[in-house]
Amino acid sequence: MHIVVCIKQVPDTADVKIDPKTNTLIREGVVSIINPFDMYAIEESIRLKEKLGGKVTAITMGPPQAENALREAISMGVDAGILVSDRAFAGSDTWATSYTLAMALKKIGDYGVIMCGKQASDGDTAQVGPGIAAHLDLPQITYVRKIEEISADHVVGERLLEEGTEVIRAPVPCVLTVVKEINEPRLPSLKGKLAAKKAQITHWKADDLKAEKGNLGLDGSPTKVVKIFTPPARQGGQIFKGEPEEIVPQLVEKLKDAVIAAAS
Amino acid sequence: MENDPIVVMKDKCVGCRLCIKSCPFGAIAMQEKLAVIELTRCTLCGACVPVCKFKAIEMRKKDAPVAGAVADLSAYRDVWIFAEQKDGRIQSITYELLGEGRKLADQLGMSLCAVLLGSGMSDKTAELVQRGADRVYVVDAPELAYFQDEPYAAVLIDLIRRHKPAIMLCGATTIGRSLVSRVAVNVRAGLTADCTGLAIDPETKNLMQTRPAFGGNIMATIITPKHRPQMATVRHKVMKEALVDASRKGETLIEKVAAEVLKSRAQRVKFVPEAETTMNIAEANIIVSGGRGLQAPENFSIVRELAEVLGAGVGSSRAAVDAGWIPYSHQVGQTGKTVCPKIYIACGISGQIQHLAGMSSSDIIVAINKDPDAPIFRVATYGLIGDLFKLVPLLTREFKKALKK
Incomplete structure (x- = not known):
């Protein structure tokens, strides 16, 4: 099976610090990483390949430096990387992003399972995975925590819902979005690192995709950001110090009414 | 590039770097002492435009027909x-x-x-x-x-x-x-x-x-x-x-x-309800969460006991889930759930940025931690500094009294 995993390069939030004076993000020196959820998608793709045979291609839409994310995926065991990058994609919202990735997938053609992380850690929308499925008119299983069964023509996955787990059977091709629980991503092997270094990354531009220009980038995006602001800082609260027997009743007194209100 | 939706005008830019700091997406860099916007990262949010004291950044006004736009x-x-x-x-x-x-x-x-x-x-x-x-x-x-x-x-x-x-x-x-x-x-x-x-x-x-x-x-x-x-x-x-x-x-x-x-290619085979009978934390008005500070899985019981008295859901930090102390469905934070309860009580959670991302919009935040410098105290409405193994059971007892349970 040809498994295609869609990944995104994001700023490493573990690195992000807040300037305590201005309450804004300090972004200087922040490194880019593969979106944490995509790491699980990459790992699961490699495991499926190990089981079924075939190959795994990682695809990303982003700036030229997103090539690093593809090389990292290859170092883990992905076979090939495709970078979809063009100035024409500037200002893409989730509609245009999922369209662009769907057009790239059409160009790939022989995809079986399309794997995505459940959402990206910078935008947190969770819209691009199902968006790709919609553009390609494919079935989807979102929030997958386990793949129970897979063959050339179908997949059975466990979807994590708020109140339990739903087991879903879908025909292949289909789109899966995965949650953290699904696996433990492996570290790159030495062999993988060498392969990543040597790998030829395929570059596709807008013209390569047979995309309708009007559906790309800013023009193809129905939404528009009109304002960005920092949320008001939470006021430093009241700290209770001292003997537990003294401070605990003080806190209970403060919280009692709120607890009763919340219970009603 | 006149077709670019946002441009830095080279004759006006003095290379002061103010715009770089203002960009939430890290899309601006310096090239040859002038600001350059990396269009593949830029979301055209416009945060940089008013920041520039030299009016060097212009967003293209776009009135051209947009694909799929509704005429009426x-x-x-x-x-x-x-x-x-x-x-x-x-x-x-x-x-x-x-x-x-x-x-x-x-x-x-x-x-x-x-x-x-x-x-x-x-x-x-x-x-x-x-x-x-x-x-x-x-x-x-x-x-x-x-x-x-x-x-x-x-x-x-x-x-x-x-x-x-x-x-x-x-x-x-x-x-x-x-x-x-x-x-x-x-x-x-x-x-x-x-x-x-x-x-x-x-x-x-x-x-x-x-x-x-x-x-x-x-x-x-x-x-x-x-x-x-x-x-x-x-x-x-x-x-x-x-x-x-x-x-x-x-x-x-x-x-x-x-x-x-009504046709569906994907089909539900079965549904298995969450084994743990506790509340779905996305729905909970009150959440009591435990973290690494609990030290061992069996100690989650003190968190559960407090939750029970308060009618609360049980949450956890990533550390506690990764250690296998509690299932992933309880994890609050960037790689878990985003919750917004009326009251969030964090027991032994230091408050890394990823955890805060998942709970900082809660109405009231209570932090219990022995480290007075833990970042969780910066977002806490009320903080208790001390030993959670003493404080949390005491809190359970006192709430039981106060709520007459």
Whole structure:
């Protein structure tokens, strides 16, 4: 099976610090990483390949430096990387992003399972995975925590819902979005690192995709950001110090009414 | 590049780097002492434009026809909400959407409509009317008994094309996010995820959708100026539930759809409810969370005991989940769940930025930690510094007394 995993390069939030004076993000020196959820998608793709045979291609839409994310995926065991990058994609919202990735997938053609992380850690929308499925008119299983069964023509996955787990059977091709629980991503092997270094990354531009220009980038995006602001800082609260027997009743007194209100 | 949507004018830029600091997306860099915008990263949010003291950054005003734009926006009327149900029970997020939707509909002078998909649910429409709906669209079919991505999306697409709503709101739940992403692509609507604020622009009548990004470190206000409907998912527990008014009147419309629309390629094999009987934390008004400070899995019992007395859900930090102390479904934070309870009590959680991302919009935050420098205290409404093994059981006892349990 040809498994295609869609990944995104994001700023490493573990690195992000807040300037305590201005309450804004300090972004200087922040490194880019593969979106944490995509790491699980990459790992699961490699495991499926190990089981079924075939190959795994990682695809990303982003700036030229997103090539690093593809090389990292290859170092883990992905076979090939495709970078979809063009100035024409500037200002893409989730509609245009999922369209662009769907057009790239059409160009790939022989995809079986399309794997995505459940959402990206910078935008947190969770819209691009199902968006790709919609553009390609494919079935989807979102929030997958386990793949129970897979063959050339179908997949059975466990979807994590708020109140339990739903087991879903879908025909292949289909789109899966995965949650953290699904696996433990492996570290790159030495062999993988060498392969990543040597790998030829395929570059596709807008013209390569047979995309309708009007559906790309800013023009193809129905939404528009009109304002960005920092949320008001939470006021430093009241700290209770001292003997537990003294401070605990003080806190209970403060919280009692709120607890009763919340219970009603 | 005159076609670029945003440009730095080289003759005006002095290389002061102010714009670089202002960019939430890290899209501006210095090249040969001048600012250059990396268009593949830029989201055209405009944060840099007013920051530049030399007016060197210009955004192209774009009046060119946009693909899929709606020619006559006034043809789209009414505010719709998706009435999420599980096992035939209307979910509380639906009441929150009705509360918020009512306000928007009143401001626009439009009707508030609920869309209810299910099987044998026609008796639930009165509930939706009493909570504020002027009209309820019902599609009743065995295939819609429980949520399935394909038929649910296809039915909504069908209804939207038929009735042309101006706004469509849905809960930012697992179901909601999976569903409306498919719908928005097909009807070519703008879709904004996980909104925590909604308002109507008094001038343009556009829906102003405000949402957190970067784990809540920045907020963005987003509009859909030229496409309809304006779709948004709304974060659970942020909006107030609509109250019941038994005297309210509204109409119910039973909608028929073609058999084709109800087909699903993906099929549910079975459903396994969460083994642990504790509450779904996304729904909880109070959450008691435990972290690494608990030191061992058996110590989670002190967190559970406090939760029980308070009628609270049990949450956890990533560290506790990774250590295998508690299932992943309890994890709060960037790689877990985003929660917004009335009261959040963090026991032995240091408060790394990823954890804060998942809970910092809670109304009241209580932090219990022995380290006075733990970042959790910076967001805490009340902090207790000390040994959680003494403080938490004591808290349980005192609450038991105070609540007369």
